[in-house]
Amino acid sequence: MPSSALPRGLHAVLVTSGHLRHLDPHIQLPPLLLVNSLIAAFSRAALPRLAVPLLRRLLAGSYPLRPDAFTFPPLVRAAPSPASAAQIHACTLRLGLLHPNVFVSGSLVHAYLRFGQFAAAYRVFDEMPERDVAAWNAMVSGLCRLGMLEEARRVFDAMALRDLVTWNSIISGYEQGGKVATAVELFRGMRNTGVSPDVLTLVSLASADSHLGALQQGMRMHALAVKTGLYLDLYIGTCLIDLYAKCGKLTEATLLFEQMDRRTAGPWNAIIAGLGVHGHGVKALSLFSQMRQEGIKPDHVTFVSLLAACSHAGLVDQGQSFFDMMQTAYGILPIAKHYACMVDMLGRAGQLDEAFKFIQGMPIKPDSAVWGALLGACRIHGNVEMGKVASQNPFELDPENVGYYVLMSNMYAKVGKWDGVDEVRSLVRQQNLQKTPGWSSIEVKRAVTVFYSGTQTETHPQNEDIQMELRHLLAKMKSLGYVPDYSFVLQDVEEDEKEQILNNHSERLAIAYGIISTPPRSPLNIYKNLRVCGDCHNATKYISKITEREIIVRDSNRFHHFKDGKCSCGDFW
Template identity: 45%
Template sequence: MVLKLRLIRLLNAKRISNVLFLFHPCYPLSYAAALASLQASPDNGLENKTKNFNFNSLFLSCTKVHLTKCLHALLLVSGNAQNIFFSTRLVNLYANVGDIVSSGLSFKQIHKKNIFSWNSMISSYVRNGCFHEALDCYYQLLSTSSVRPDFFTFPVVLKACNDLGDGRKIHCWVLKLGFDPDVFVAASLIHMYSRLGLVGDAHRVFDKMHVRDLGSWNAMISGFCQNGKAAEALDVFEDMSWEGVKMDSVTVSSVLPVCAPLDNLLMGMLIHVYVIKHGLDFDVFVSNALINMYAKLGCLGSASRIFDQMLVRDLVSWNSMIAAHEQNNDIVMALDLFVEMKQNSFQPDVLTLVSLASIVAQSGDCQNSRAVHGFIMRRGWLAEDTVIGNAIVDMYAKLSNIDCARKVFERMQVKDVISWNTLITGYTQNGLASEAVEVYHLLEGCRGILPDQGTLVSILPAYSHLGALQHGMRIHGRAIKTGLHMDVFVGTCLIDMYSKCGRLDDAMHLFLEVPQRSSVPWNAIISSHGIHGHGEKALMLFQKMQNEGVKPDHVTFVSLLSACSHAGLVDQGQWCFQLMQKRYGIVPSLKHYGCMVDLLGRAGQLDCAYEFIKNIPVKPDASIWGALLGACRIHGNVELGTFASDRLFEVDSENVGYYILLSNIYANIGKWEVVDNVRSLAKSRGLKKTPGWSSIELKNKVSVFYTGNRSHPQIEEIYNELGVLLAKMKSLGYVPDFSFVLQDVEEDEKEHILMSHSERLAIAYGIINTPPNAPIQIFKNLRVCGDCHNATKLISRITVREIVVRDSNRFHHFKDGNCSCGDYW
């Protein structure tokens, strides 16, 4: 009231321009001009001055809160505040400048509200993210007797529905008031249901529409895309084409992303032709969508041509091209584009840095990882943006700097489920399965965050690595409860988990349940049979895969070649290697070459393996020379083993396993001086041998045994049981193979060393803690030694038990004195 009286005095004293100085010392020229016009008008009283005054210019000039309040004051003192047109515009104006409280107060001051006023207030709340208040306002509208919602009301209020209950209620009112035929209202219902994940309900609304405009088609296509229904989105798009509805830039930008998940390059190219034909290729959004589509389908050349032809590029264009090369492992070009982008005066944003973090991780550039991290820290993005925080955690994890990854994770102020999934995956990929499980348990106790599909895909490999079947089954139960067990990726991880926990039949049963349209589950089940030594069955599954029209990929052939290697199927493995190249056009990678060397080497064809290596068109890496060295260890070829080790130390001198393999070769022929030299070399380089351990899970508890360790509370009982078993084994003709004792000691000491191997300790522990004849399953982090392999065959016969051992390479199923590997591993 005091302000109003002061304004009246100023206006009557012809000091109109001073009104504004009550709030701010400066104001836009258009505002000043309008006030000057009012001041210069004949002095016929305030009411006459403002009667024909054009307030439109003042409304257009109000871009700040203080200017809007000035205009509001002017409307009050001039008697125009109750004008329904001005007052409603004032409601909108306050909302536009972000003062939703003043907008609401202005709305309440309107005595006779019409539907335009109500719609303006609801829209104001929605624009400012006040969805609850928008719904309350809508329900207040319904309680009035003089005003009813119109077809402008529902498109706005439906945007405020973040809860299914409210959405259903609004839909009922749409039907009750007869607005369902309106195309704008129907399109808003489609958007609402799609946003809530009820794309089936959205499609039912779409099907009942008698008239569909382009916006309705776009809404339905976008709804399917948002909910991961790529095939359904493409079906709607094809129906749209059949009905002769022309696409616009929104349609193209919505439908192009579905081509990649469906691997439908032809559809993407047809849309590209349409874009060129109708002149949409000059639209920046369309060009960006085309770049992303071609990049995700592996067509970097096409993506680059589109980018080069763009007359106008925005930051999204540059980000799209950088991400395209990063996703296709062309990190050199991705970095070049990043440099060029900065030269063109584009400053990187969060998405740029996400791609850059991935590039650094792929290149293994630990030094630049710190630079990227520092750049982000200086701009404060790490504290504010969860996406960039997740990217940095992922970057450090992929660089095997898991401690830094954990520190970044701990310092993130806001963590989402992706943050947790990224850290769990990082621990699993770095072989720290126990730590991954620990983080998963912390996630389960975290309020407000629920495990999702990505969580299950992250944690299941950790349980697979540990052989924790009971815990893995609990995750399976969660997947069934949430309906995720039919997800192809979760289902594939479950197949892998059951297989690696020794339950191949359960893995096969799951495989028959999950969708088999892609190569992912096929690769898992082929690999599962391979590690269990069933090479012939793996080949039969591959044949069935081809018969069902599923195209194998490079992972399929890695699994096949590995299965053939474990089973000694040399001819079949060579056939697969040729088929991969000639029929499917897959260029062999170093993994494929490594599998072939392993296949030939295990079979004793060492000369063929070496000739094969010499003909490889790329430089052999550590995996290839390591496969040859391992074969030399099995077959006792000292000369070729020494040559392979020399090549290994050139490409990877930090892997202690290769030093151990070489020392084992010399130990087998009694050259202890050379053994000491090799071990001294490893020690001088700071390398330590990975200690051998075996684990067994009983009653949901995992017990771990280390070779020679005597810390277990039942260790005396364990050694007593091993002594009894040793006597029975010798009565059956068992003779210890001392070649697997790599110390120069007396024979009685060698026998004790063999008896204290971790796998024997775990087997004895299982025997004394389980009922007679019950099966035993153990897990070993290294390969089972030959003497333990022979001993376990005899133990299975003596105890009438099935003993399953998973070592670092494969499964061994011991039963009745035999092993499933046929002594070939």
């Protein structure tokens, strides 16, 4: 048997098992290849403590061998700390192996970025005399993981050759970084270059489309998955269920679920979550019963979806029962997400004291999401005193999350305590935080248009028509009994200005644009990044009656289906 016929993986197996001595003596194996294979095997098994001594023996001359370019990449990939990566880096420099070999340099770039050492990674990358696509990809993917999207984009734009890994890295980076519109735009660029997508591409695209509420784009992605045969992938199918549910097409999501292989928890979790955000808590619970009957074991995600569904539907008793069931029947220990769902459920139902006691009795330290759920409930029910107590914890645990400051500021504004508003805004300024702007999007004729709250719509080509439609709607609403709720105006201004501010909230701009851009009585789908305010919720009920349209609004918490002057949430959200 020639040495070339012996797989490299077998070398490591033979060495580690102690059977090397039983090999046919006529088989000539390069000794360094054996040592490198053993180092690689230990590194892949996350056992660098066994691989490092071998390297030391090579360097000390214990073997009549010298490390080569294949010795170091496995060690770099398994490096447990930035210091160990730097030590290997120094070793490759001393041996003159770094710059001549892209494998060594590329692995160091990847390792440094894994530890967040951007400057060190860029220095290695910049000094490479030649860079293959793997080295470029290491930079792009590493920067995306660090959230350094602008830097990643500069590297991406400088690449002469991009492969599927490149495109997946940049698309996924923008999608996970919240820049979903850019992710969709990049996908179009990828298709124009002739690169075919894979499962990772379509999963990122499905998530981006679902965040934007871009149903038509999502349907084209679905068609592409069918065309390429990727729709059979379980993960893609689960993402498509999530996509259709988040785009307001719960019937389509349910049909897709019924056609899928449902032997794992993933598809069940997706449809239960979809039913929950649409307010169909009872249906979600019924589906969970069916899941158990079919012998599918629920996981921790299942119970997050169930508890959220109970929260959106006000099913407090059932939610508490599921919280107990996950521990007693399935041995699933609650994590922070489960506790946050419980606090949210109790808080939405107005049981603020019970929610506070629940937090005090938690066996784990409450995180910012748990306290944030209580703070949000205090905002809904106007409990400023408890809101003050709840706000101190998320401010300390997650001081850079401006959303908690906004909740507290809004709570003060709702009850007219403008000194409190000024105090919170001063804290925001001191920490150089930026409030997340409220926006709403609507897809008309395959194009997604985004509107921001305020009167700054002058740049929109149909601004005059939008403002005229808003004025007409306001007059008709008032004739039917609508009275603006100025408690949702978060500025201390005169009352005539307050009406104008409310009438130019982003969801109303999107609704007006949809009315003038689509046939009469056709449904409108609006997607809002923040929670819909109480006045806009009330106004949209009037608009649905005036225009005889179904208006579906998805905000940061749930779906609202407005029709004939009523909302599917029953004013509970």
